Amino acid sequence: MDGQFANLTVLGSGSSGNTTVLSFGALTRKCLLIDAGLSPLAVRKRMAEACIPGLVVGAILLTHLDTDHWQRGWARQLERNPVPVVVRSGHRAKALEAGVPASCLRVVADTFQLGTLASVTAIEVPHDERGSTAYVVESVAGRVGYATDLGECPRAMLDAFTDLDVLGLEANYDPAMQRASPRPVFLKERIMGPSGHLSNEQCADAVAEISIRSHLQRLLLLHLSRDCNTPALAAGAIARRCGELADRTIVALRNEPTASVSFARAACPLAAA
Numbered sequence: 001m002d003g004q005f006a007n008l009t010v011l012g013s014g015s016s017g018n019t020t021v022l023s024f025g026a027l028t029r030k031c032l033l034i035d036a037g038l039s040p041l042a043v044r045k046r047m048a049e050a051c052i053p054g055l056v057v058g059a060i061l062l063t064h065l066d067t068d069h070w071q072r073g074w075a076r077q078l079e080r081n082p083v084p085v086v087v088r089s090g091h092r093a094k095a096l097e098a099g100v101p102a103s104c105l106r107v108v109a110d111t112f113q114l115g116t117l118a119s120v121t122a123i124e125v126p127h128d129e130r131g132s133t134a135y136v137v138e139s140v141a142g143r144v145g146y147a148t149d150l151g152e153c154p155r156a157m158l159d160a161f162t163d164l165d166v167l168g169l170e171a172n173y174d175p176a177m178q179r180a181s182p183r184p185v186f187l188k189e190r191i192m193g194p195s196g197h198l199s200n201e202q203c204a205d206a207v208a209e210i211s212i213r214s215h216l217q218r219l220l221l222l223h224l225s226r227d228c229n230t231p232a233l234a235a236g237a238i239a240r241r242c243g244e245l246a247d248r249t250i251v252a253l254r255n256e257p258t259a260s261v262s263f264a265r266a267a268c269p270l271a272a273a
């Protein structure tokens with residue numbers, strides 16, 4: 001059976017808005033959005049630019065409800081075209097308060113089936129008061145791990161991020177740039193603390209562990225700080241720690257789509273059927 005491939009397309013990544021599209025090749029026109037931090041119009045435009053044509057959004061997975069991950073403009077869009085909006089139970093109240101229509105809200109714990117599209121595992125990761133959510137999305141085309149906005153990588157996440165084909169992981173800041181920045185001390189402490197964001201080195205440490213138990217076709221570095229990081233520093237940290245991944249590493253762009261990553265599971269049991 002042909003078409004057992006998937007595409008991961010980051011439409012925007014960083015504090016000015018996060019949305020990533022996961023589509024499933026010839027299997028279905030339905031795609032998943034991870035986060036809806038760009039407006040529906042921006043998502044439509046950037047999908048037209050960067051994704052295969054004819055996709056329709058089948059569900060939205062939210063990592064958390066900060067405004068760079070959930071844009072209120074989606075509320076009206078979802079009332080017209082309802083699709084499930086997935087959050088962990090710890091984000092339920094905040095999601096309703098932030099305008100996610102109750103009829104669309106799907107509160108999950110652990111692993112759940114998203115129709116025929118994929119099996120999804122949601123894992124709580126530390127970030128500010130309510131945490132963020134890391135996801136593992138498994139389809140016949142392969143297994144994707146995705147985590148952004150987290151102060152550190154908890155054991156539960158590292159254990160779930162096994163056997164991955166593609167990994168998207170935050171590489172938010174370079175510690176020296178962060179320390180030297182003119183930001184107020186409390187903000188630096190929040191960002192660099194255990195409920196803030198991942199540094200390049202923390203990201204590289206996690207990638208080193210995850211890659212041993214995976215067969216990563218691509219690594220995407222997400223949510224780089226505009227002021228306290230550079231693509232070269234983030235990619236350099238990976239190259240130093242996991243040299244074999246250097247030519248498979250892509251740094252997600254901030255304000256425009258990053259080239260689509262296409263992947264397929266080499267040893268997919270259904271592909272052989």
Ligand SMILES: [Zn+2]
Nearest residue numbers: 014015068149
């Ligand atoms: Zn964010």
